[in-house]
Amino acid sequence: xxxxxxxxxxxxxxxxxxxxxxxxxxxxxxxxxxxxxxxxxxxxxxxxxxxxxxxxxxxxxxxxxxxxxxxxxxxxxxxxxxxxxxxxxxxxxxxxxxxxxxxxxxxxxxxxxxxxxxxxxxxxxxxxxxxxxxxxxxxxxxxxxxxxxxxxxxxxxxxxxxxxxxxxxxxxxxxxxxxxxxxxxxxxxxxxxxxxxxxxxxxxxxxxxxxxxxxxxxxxxxxxxxxxxxxxxxxxxxxxxxxxxxxxxxxxxxxxxxxxxxxxxxxxxxxxxxxxxxxxxx
Numbered sequence: 001x002x003x004x005x006x007x008x009x010x011x012x013x014x015x016x017x018x019x020x021x022x023x024x025x026x027x028x029x030x031x032x033x034x035x036x037x038x039x040x041x042x043x044x045x046x047x048x049x050x051x052x053x054x055x056x057x058x059x060x061x062x063x064x065x066x067x068x069x070x071x072x073x074x075x076x077x078x079x080x081x082x083x084x085x086x087x088x089x090x091x092x093x094x095x096x097x098x099x100x101x102x103x104x105x106x107x108x109x110x111x112x113x114x115x116x117x118x119x120x121x122x123x124x125x126x127x128x129x130x131x132x133x134x135x136x137x138x139x140x141x142x143x144x145x146x147x148x149x150x151x152x153x154x155x156x157x158x159x160x161x162x163x164x165x166x167x168x169x170x171x172x173x174x175x176x177x178x179x180x181x182x183x184x185x186x187x188x189x190x191x192x193x194x195x196x197x198x199x200x201x202x203x204x205x206x207x208x209x210x211x212x213x214x215x216x217x218x219x220x221x222x223x224x225x226x227x228x229x230x231x232x233x234x235x236x237x238x239x240x241x242x243x244x245x246x247x248x249x250x251x252x253x254x255x256x257x258x259x260x261x262x263x264x265x266x267x268x269x270x271x272x273x274x275x276x277x278x279x280x281x282x
Contacts, residue, residue, distance in 0.1 A: 001237050001280075002032060002237070003030055003238075004031060004058070004060055004239070005030050005032075005034065005238065007021065009246075012249050013038060014037060014044065019051055023055065026056070030267075031057065034059070035059060035061050037062065037092050038063060040091075042095055049096050049097055058097075059096050060102065061096065061101045061102070062102050062103045064104060064105070064108065065086065068081060071107070072106055072107055090135055093139065099142065100235075101143050105129075106125045107154075108153075109152055110153075111153065111154070112153070137172060141173070143173060143175070144175050144176060144177035144202040145176050146177045147159065147161065147182060149182045151185075157182075159187065163197060176197060177203035177204065178193075178201060179204075179205035180205065180221075191224075198231050203238070204228070204235070211241050211242045214239060214270040216269070239267065239270040239271070241266045241270070243260065243266075
């Protein structure tokens with residue numbers, strides 16, 4: 001398994017200003033960096049790829065959809081914009097040579113409509129992901145669909161439903177991801193939920209129940225890593241934590257207090273914890 005670090009702790013955009021942080025993370029022993037993929041400046045992604053090559057690092061990407069570009073939006077125009085947005089994000093991921101594009105790509109984060117999903121919305125998501133899946137396969141990137149807790153989305157909130165969605169899509173480049181933060185809130189049996197992902201699991205976010213240093217809180221870590229071992233998961237374990245450094249990220253993640261001494265403390269403590277859990281010495 002490879003260990004990654006999401007840049008959301010430091011920035012909300014993939015820019016060359018993050019170079020010192022990326023270099024520091026490389027020295028800590030991380031195998032790769034997870035970039036927020038929002039802007040579409042191709043030259044920036046090319047320069048970042050050069051930096052990663054110099055440091056011997058891999059890459060993954062994460063992104064979201066918006067209310068105006070929503071694959072399950074109420075109008076055909078909004079749904080079309082959502083699909084086209086994801087295709088363009090995948091193009092950026094291809095330039096950066098990301099293994100995976102992860103995130104809640106079916107519905108905007110924070111969009112709650114006072115009800116659960118409809119069958120029509122489900123079908124729209126399947127249709128959208130099938131088209132996105134073909135584009136992803138051509139780009140050489142796997143899309144890992146993330147479910148969120150019920151306070152952040154109404155569309156999918158548990159692993160079982162995410163798995164059903166991926167199976168309905170039936171495209172090899174469309175898979176699922178798991179995030180320990182969301183599963184800690186929503187799953188009644190974490191071990192069963194994680195093991196049930198099987199070969200459909202393409203990406204993992206390691207995040208504590210309070211978004212602090214992994215291993216310092218209440219997540220069912222033993223159950224999670226036991227399940228990963230049993231399904232022979234061998235892809236990325238990427239730390240995702242949120243602090244107060246980036247105001248828009250802190251607001252979106254509802255971070256209202258200081259959760260850790262420094263961003264570096266999260267990275268150092270997190271990689272040490274993950275290595276311990278997977279029995280990795282270097």
